[in-house]
Amino acid sequence: MRVRLRTKFVVILVVITLVLSGTVHWTLESYKRDVVDDEQRRTDETASLVAEQIDETIWEHRDRIGLVASRPEARQFDRSGPFLDAFLDNSRFYSAQLVDANGTVVDFRGSVTAGTRRSVIGSDRSETPYVERALRGETYVSDVEYAERADRPVLVFSAPILDGSGVRGVLVGAMYLDRQTIFDAIPPLETSSQTVTIVGDGVVLNENERTFDEGIESSSTVESTGWEVTVTRDRTLLADRLDRLAALQTLVLVIVVLVMVGFGYWQYAVSLRQTERLLDGFDRLGEGDYDSTVSLRGGAEWERMSDGFNELAATLRARESELRERRQRLDVLYRVLQHNIRNRMSIVLNYADLITDEAADETVVGAAETIHRTGRDITGLSRKARQMKNALExxxxxxxxxxxxxxxxxxxxxxxxxxxxxxxxxxxxxxxxxxxxxxxxxxxxxxxxxxxxxxxxxxxxxxxxxxxxxxxxxxxxxxxxxxxxxxxxxxxxxxxxxxxxxxxxxxxxxxxxxxxxxxxxxxxxxxxxxxxxxxxxxxxxxxxxxxxxxxxxxxxxxxxxxxxxxxxxxxxxx
Structure with a gap:
């Protein structure tokens, strides 16, 4: 045991030293990956945040047009002009339409030309998705469209105008997709080391001309529209930080190796010898030598273990003596009871048989038979007790x-x-x-x-x-x-x-x-x-x-x- 324990101790020290020496490069690369992973995580969080903010903005405008469409003024088509102007003045929509339940455009207001306005009013828009869906009672957000003559991406919102009998008409609002409307959360996030790109329906909706030689990229999806938000961060800023880390890792490794060598020598000189003595003591206890004691020095903990071992040995010694004495008493009691039960019950059974044979009174005979049955039960119980004892032993x-x-x-x-x-x-x-x-x-x-x-x-x-x-x-x-x-x-x-x-x-x-x-x-x-x-x-x-x-x-x-x-x-x- 001593040779094995010492050999293991030396082998462990050598292995630890070799492992530490061989982990310099691996530790550095691992930390690099951790730093890059942290940057990736932050980029992922930024992409998710942008997507969530865009989604919240879209839902805000969607709820806004639904709220306006629910007002009583929306059902007054003969006063649609002031209603639409007030709606545009208090929102970021650049144009708005009122559409009758049959799909005919009743009014059209906003930043549009007079010719466009005339061509739209009175036209049938019942087959356009945003009118068709709203006439079915839905508040609808369209796919990306492009405004006429402006070549700018547009998002169209529509909401049903309801009265007591059903859908009375549709309120339609169009909004440019730019950083003053839907993408108002992007400007604070675009810096010299980070860009944000948004692609929707196969069209680039927001793009930054800045590029990086090496970047960390993450994408997230706007839930309500399916647009893809991509955030890119410049990775070159990590280089100086990782170079400083390499020098620090080398220094730390040298210190750790020196500490391990000193700790190993101290453990060998103090703890190993104490452990061997303690193990020898347990071996003696396992062999039944409960008079064995150990004396350990080198600190309060070792002294407590020594005292605990000696108390355990004393407890086992007393317990063994008590069990031996109890076993002897039980054996004597068992033999005496078995002997007396067999002998005395034989007498009882014989007399019960005699009474049964000789007595003329049926009551006496019945009592004797009961005594005989009970005696046989007791004898059977004694037999089972013997079986149990023999089986357990x-x-x-x-x-x-x-x-x-x-x-x-x-x-x-x-x-x-x-x-x-x-x-x-x-x-x-x-x-x-x-x-x-x-x-x-x-x-x-x-x-x-x-x-x-x-x-x-x-x-x-x-x-x-x-x-x-x-x-x-x-x-x-x-x-x-x-x-x-x-x-x-x-x-x-x-x-x-x-x-x-x-x-x-x-x-x-x-x-x-x-x-x-x-x-x-x-x-x-x-x-x-x-x-x-x-x-x-x-x-x-x-x-x-x-x-x-x-x-x-x-x-x-x-x-x-x-x-x-x-x-x-x-x-x-x-």
Missing amino acids: ADPDRRPVDVASLAADAVAELREEYPDVTVTASLPDEAWAMALPSVRLAVENVCENACEHNDSADPRVEIAVTATGPEPDVDRDPADENGGRVRIEVADNGPGIPEQDRAAIDEGRETALEHGSGLGLWLTYWVVDNSGGTLRFDDNDPRGSIVIIDLPRAAPRRGDANAPDPSSRVDDRP
Whole structure:
């Protein structure tokens, strides 16, 4: 251990030094990427901000024209002139139209020529998208258009004019796309190191003539129109910053290497030796030497670990002594109780038999029979206690067990011992499970309880064994439990397992047990649980219970594996 720990320590120091030496270039490039990524992130945020501001501006004008169209004055077509002039004076629209419900232009005002105005008034615009959509009740924003003779991009807004009967007409407003209207958020963002370009419907709506040798670019989309906003930043400004960073990185690396060398020497001189002593102490504790102590120096922390270790050793020493004494007391108590119960109950049973044979009074005979049954129950409880003790003290190693063979033996014994019970079985030729050898007791106990406590007029017990999952490889490690499951189901039509016994098993806590079946359930639970399996209960239909045992499936083991393991048998002699 000492050689390994020291070797690891030296190797780690060498590796750290080599890694630090080799990361100068990588660290610089990584930081460059981080700086560029940060610039990219800021550019992305700017592009998104511009797109959001443009979208908000469009929605603002859209809501504006919808609000104006909802006013009562909008429905007064005979006074459309003052209405449209007031609308244009209080907005950024350069022209506005009033269109009747039939699509005819009623009035046209704004920065347009008289000829254009005359040609538009009275014309049918019902098939233009902005009129058609508004007549359907929508507030509409058109694609990019171009104003006549101005060669400037225009955005047209339209909103329905409603009255009590429906759409009365349409209010239409046209707005130039420039930095005084929709793109008013762009000027503060265009600097000597940043430009903004907007493209919509295949047309460049805003462009900056400035270009950069190397730039960082990001694009975002205006949600309401689909326009693409592209922000470009000059990347050459990062060069000086990165050059200064390179010199600083080299200096920091030299300092780090020197610090690591000094730290490594100090750790080796102080901490490593202390660690070795502490590990040696734990090794001795693991071997059962609870009288072992350690003495660590070099700081308050090491002294606390030393005191903690010594306290742990003392606690384990006292605990081991207490457990040993308690085990001795329990063994003596167990032997005395077992001996007395067997001997005294033999006397009770003999006298009960004698009274049954000799007494003439039927009441006395009935009482004697009750005493005899109760005595046999107590004797059975004592036997189950012995089984539980032997099972818990048996070989704790799991091994392949042919559960089908165990179940077949149990079925044969049940049919012989309980001839009045109809016992049926559905068993494969073999079903190997990874379990404790004492799993035989668990299977026998569950089957016996199903017969013994069955009070049905036609008692029946069904036993089934099934194997699920892939067939395990014969050559694999028997401890490998990934080959499926083996299930044992024991169903009866008796009174069912008492609810208090079920609850005790499900909750994992002991309760007052009224008869041997409860103690047997604990035996079954502990054996199955220590075998890596599960035990659960279900209600049978229409009456009774189903006990289900699931065990890990194992690869078959031939030879003497089918022979009963001695540790699974219990000496039942009185």
